[in-house]
Each structure stands twice: as C-alpha cells, then as structure tokens.
Amino acid sequence: MQGPNEEFMKVAVAEAIKGVNEGDGGPFGAVVVKDGKIVAKGHNMVIGNHDATAHAEVTAIRNACDALGTHDLSGCQLYTSCYPCPMCMGACLWARLNAIYFAATSTDAANADFDDSHFHEFVKNPITNEGRIWEQLKIDAYLAPFDEWKRKSDKVPY
Numbered sequence: 001m002q003g004p005n006e007e008f009m010k011v012a013v014a015e016a017i018k019g020v021n022e023g024d025g026g027p028f029g030a031v032v033v034k035d036g037k038i039v040a041k042g043h044n045m046v047i048g049n050h051d052a053t054a055h056a057e058v059t060a061i062r063n064a065c066d067a068l069g070t071h072d073l074s075g076c077q078l079y080t081s082c083y084p085c086p087m088c089m090g091a092c093l094w095a096r097l098n099a100i101y102f103a104a105t106s107t108d109a110a111n112a113d114f115d116d117s118h119f120h121e122f123v124k125n126p127i128t129n130e131g132r133i134w135e136q137l138k139i140d141a142y143l144a145p146f147d148e149w150k151r152k153s154d155k156v157p158y
C-alpha cells in the first residue's frame with residue numbers, strides 16, 4: 001500500500017471549511033480513498049441535520065459505503081481533518097478501514113472549543129459518575145437477539 005497523500009488531506013480540510021461556511025456544523029471534514037481515488041467526502045453536519053452522530057468521519061464513511069455499495073471498506077483509507085473522537089474511531093473499526101490519517105490533533109480541536117478528551121477518558125474507563133449513569137439492566141430475554149442471530153441460516157456475518 002502507498003503511504004499517505006497530502007492532496008487527499010487538502011480535500012479533507014477544504015471539506016471542513018465548506019461545512020463551516022455552509023453552516024452545517026463543526027469544523028471537521030473527511031474523505032475516503034480507494035485505489036488512489038477519492039470515493040466519498042463528508043463534513044460535520046450535526047447542526048444542519050439535527051444529528052449528534054453526523055460527524056465528518058461518520059458522514060464520509062456512510063457516503064463511501066453508499067457509493068461502493070458495501071458496508072465493508074477494507075482496502076480504503078480515511079483522511080480526516082482532525083483526530084477522530086471515540087465514536088468515529090469505532091466507525092473506522094467497524095468499516096474495516098485499513099488506514100486513518102488525521103491532520104489536527106485533539107489539542108488543536110480543544111483550542112477551538114471542541115474538547116473530546118473527556119470522551120476518550122470515559123471510553124478507557126466507562127463508569128457511572130455524577131454526570132451520567134452507565135449500568136447493565138438485564139431482563140429475562142436479554143440474550144434472545146443473539147439466540148435469534150445464531151439460529152438465522154441466511155445471515156451475513158461481518
């Protein structure tokens with residue numbers, strides 16, 4: 001595989017600026033690359049879409065999955081204007097992206113009032129605290145979805 005290409009990062013950063021200028025959301029952009037070509041772009045659309053999950057990386061991944069007609073982005077690379085938050089890291093893992101290149105750091109984002117360091121800390125140690133309850137709640141059939149999945153003969157494992 002080739003190393004990172006600065007031209008793709010320039011597009012990701014331009015996408016971030018576009019999102020700011022269009023009022024869609026925060027200053028974040030991303031592109032997905034496959035075989036040396038951009039297959040999808042995305043920027044933060046949290047405000048415009050009223051969607052807390054519409055981060056640039058998630059938006060770019062959704063657009064790439066749509067463009068390529070698959071949920072599996074193995075062999076693709078993500079260029080993102082800023083280090084991913086925990087949700088976007090998870091999206092990168094589920095999408096099976098094989099490289100993630102980021103430009104700005106979490107510290108740069110914090111300097112622009114986007115501080116996700118407490119989210120990264122929480123993921124390392126998910127606990128109930130004064131701000132949030134995080135606890136298991138079992139019901140009788142809580143394992144039924146897994147039983148159903150195991151029984152399903154035509155499932156598509158991923």
Ligand SMILES: [Zn+2]
Pocket residue numbers: 055056057084085086087088089
């Ligand atoms: Zn994110």
